[in-house]
Structure formats: structure tokens, C-alpha cells
Amino acid sequence: MPFQPFAHDWDRVQFSGSEQWRWLAVEIAEIRRCAAASDQAHDRLALLLIDHVVEVIVGREVNARLAWQPADSVVEELREIRDSGTEPDAAVDRLIDEHVGPDRRHQLDMHLHEKTKYLVKHDVLTFQEREVLDRMHEYRNAAYHRDTLEADLISDLVLAYMMLASQLLARHRPIALARGTTGPGELSALLVDGLEMDLQAVAGRFSEHAMKRVDDIVRAVDTARGIQRAVVDTAREQGDPMPDDDFAHLLTTLNGLTPKLLRSWAKRASGLKTNVTSLVNLMIRYIGLDRALDEIEPSARRLEIILDRWEQDRLDEIRGK
Structure with a gap:
């Protein structure tokens, strides 16, 4: 059965090159620099950058799962065979029912809350973690789009978001990494190195x-x-x-x-x-x-x-x- 890389309608990237991880390392270094400045202006920049890191990692986590599913054309063929009255097959039924089609993938690509919902379903995130990440993204929007985030809250949100982002990075397991690439585990340590949170x-x-x-x-x-x-x-x-x-x-x-x-x-x-x-x-x-x-x-x-x-x-x- 052809999987996405061998099908004409494959649209997922399952391999992240070294450059895609290198710019995350640069972004994390900038997050640390902004957070260390300890003023509201730099805290706002740090919040925007952390949110982007989280969106990237969540997106890669989703893609790592979607990349292994059968292509849409293959699933459509299987559906036609099943609907023609052939003997039921539980494995085929599950594959068809769990397949993420193009409309759903578009929703996943466009919206963070759809990605986190998908990851909860696949036991990558807990419901509570999803709730926190989605709300943190709303705080980022309040700071970036509307300038309405409470000033005296930003520094603590930055620290909390850094800790949560580090946990996501530590758990991320890419399908493959180029030799010599700084992986998610190392980036996780870089994000919180020397940081302590007095909860x-x-x-x-x-x-x-x-x-x-x-x-x-x-x-x-x-x-x-x-x-x-x-x-x-x-x-x-x-x-x-x-x-x-x-x-x-x-x-x-x-x-x-x-x-x-x-x-x-x-x-x-x-x-x-x-x-x-x-x-x-x-x-x-x-x-x-x-x-x-x-x-x-x-x-x-x-x-x-x-x-x-x-x-x-x-x-x-x-x-x-």
C-alpha cells in the first residue's frame, strides 16, 4: 500500500532539515536575550517568539503523524472497495475512519487550536495542556494584534510559556534528523538553561x-x-x-x-x-x-x-x- 511519499497527492513533509532546526536555535537564543532584559518591551517580543516556537513544534508533531497515513487517493480506493460489498475488514475500516482528509488537514494547517485538538486525540497532549497552550496563544494575540495584554502579567506569562515550550520540545520525536542537527532535546535544554521557576x-x-x-x-x-x-x-x-x-x-x-x-x-x-x-x-x-x-x-x-x-x-x- 503506497504511503504519502509515493503517492501523487502527498502533501506532508515528514523530514525537517538541519536549517529548520538551526533557525529555531537562533529564535530560542533571542527569546533568552529578550527575557533577560527584564522590561515590558522585551517581554512582549519574547512572548511572540515563544508562541511561534510552540506553533512550529506543534505543527511538526502533527505532520510527523500525518506523514505516515495512506494517501487520499489510496483511502478513496479502499472506501470504494468497502462500499462495493466486500467482506468487512476491521483494520481497513479503522484506517478509512481515522484518515485525515484534505479539508481537515487545511484546518490543521491554519489553526493552532485544531492542531492541539488533534494532538489530544492522539495522546500527545493532555486536555489540560491543550487548554493552557490555546489560552497562551490568545494572550499572544492580545499582545500582538490588540495591545490589550495586562502589562504586569507579561513577565510571568513569558516564564511560564518558556517552561511549557521546553516540555513540548523535550517530548517531540521527529521522524528523522540530519546528521549533526541540534535536536529538540538540546533545544529544550537551551530554552530553560539556568532558569528556575519559583512556582x-x-x-x-x-x-x-x-x-x-x-x-x-x-x-x-x-x-x-x-x-x-x-x-x-x-x-x-x-x-x-x-x-x-x-x-x-x-x-x-x-x-x-x-x-x-x-x-x-x-x-x-x-x-x-x-x-x-x-x-x-x-x-x-x-x-x-x-x-x-x-x-x-x-x-x-x-x-x-x-x-x-x-x-x-x-x-x-x-x-x-
């Missing part, structure tokens, strides 16, 4: 960061409740209908956060610094809280912007502008 200290900083975010939301909710009470009282006194504009909807959104929910967020934020068993465990707990806070923080920030604008307008009026 408890990192957990403490993640906890402080999360608590600050929760406190900001609590203040926004308290402000929204005060404004909404004043609006309701004024409408009742004047016999006017309740406002139904965008600002009213914003107040309703923030008022919908119950004290019980806010307390649970504060408890989860504080609890990040306790019972820390591993980096992945810490990141999973932070990411869960992070996603919950992400849903409401735009409303809290919008209220703050509106109030700042109102205050500026009030001061301008007093000054006669």
Missing part, C-alpha cells in the same frame, strides 16, 4: 493580579448600583418611564452580578496561591477565572470611561470651556 511566587503574583481585576469589577458594580438607584428614584419622582438606552443596558449588565458571584471570584483569585501542584495546574485554575472575568471587564471599563468623560465635561463647564 509558589509565580502563583502569588497571578493571585495578586486576579484579585486586582476582581476588585476593579466590584467597584464598577457598586458604582453601577448607585447610579441605577438614582435613575430609578428620579424616574419615579417625575413619573417618567425607565430608561431603555445603551447606558441603561450597561448598568443592568453590571447589576446582574450577584454578591455571591463576586465573592466566589475573589475566593478563586485568592486561592490561586494555595495548593499549587504544577505549572499546568496553576495555569488551568487561572485561565478558568480569567475567562470569567474577561466576559464582564469590557462593561466595567466602559462605565469607567463614561464616568471619566462626564467628569471632564463637568470640569470644562465649570471652567467655562
